[in-house]
Amino acid sequence: MAWRTIEVSDERWNVSVAAERAAHSDQWGLVLSFRSGGTPPRRFWATTPMQSTSKASLYSLAEKLSDRELINMLNEHLAKR
Secondary structure, three states: OOOEEEEEOOEEEEEEEEEEEOOOOOOEEEEEEEEEOOOOOOEEEEEEEEEEOOHHHHHHHHHOOOHHHHHHHHHHHHHHO
16 A cells, blocks of 8 residues: 555656665664556655654654655656666
């Protein structure tokens, strides 16, 4: 299930969140999964600078991300392709 759904250039994208922790670190980092509904579907993971020692705090920070910020991250990724 998508955490959020955004639309860019007439294409719907499902965005999900995950917390990732590197070995030997107490910090969790926020990672976003972008999945398009287009044909063929496109998928990629994007790391963010958000970090916390608590996954709950990290997910709380993720809730504060605006759709505009998500769209900007998506557009930055697509521009690199």
